Ligand code: SF4
């Protein structure tokens with residue numbers, strides 16, 4: 001999944017293996033209701049922003065522990081193949097290594113890849129020219145999964161350390177990622193955070 005382009009680059013272990021990958025039985029998958037998700041995320045936006053901001057006053061290690069537990073639990077019950085909302089709505093940054101890997105996967109020169117798929121944004125970063133991501137397949141798998149950018153591998157960053165440094169980004173991700181919205185819902189009642 002993509003990462004918002006202002007995401008710090010020194011992050012976290014990858015979400016590899018949980019995202020858009022592999023073969024599957026399409027009939028067994030019910031598409032996530034992204035309209036309902038978006039409506040709920042928007043209706044909870046003010047509350048979620050306030051809650052996440054309140055975590056800056058809590059012990060960093062406890063906040064990490066609570067997030068990491070919820071990250072594991074929520075992704076254990078989330079199938080990204082039913083969703084792909086990140087790939088549909090947000091561009092990752094493509095750093096030079098990412099461009100080289102993705103270009104190689106498609107049998108293109110890096111320059112040709114960049115010219116065809118990328119643009120330079122106002123921060124001088126390479127991002128996708130268009131969304132949904134051109135590598136998102138109709139069944140929500142990623143055409144370049146093994147070679148996708150690091151930003152995609154790391155999304156939604158809820159498993160990284162010092163998550164209190166990225167609470168604003170996490171708030172924005174409640175509006176993109178159903179898994180993050182669910183984590184935040186649960187964290188509001190998390191026993192670790194009540195005593196921190
Ligand atoms: S938006 Fe979240 S739940 Fe949906 S595919 Fe991306 S990481 Fe998975």
Ligand code: SF4
Pocket residue numbers: 001002020086087092133134135136137141142143144145148149152
């Ligand atoms: S490269 Fe793959 S994982 Fe990244 S946004 Fe595109 S489809 Fe999603």
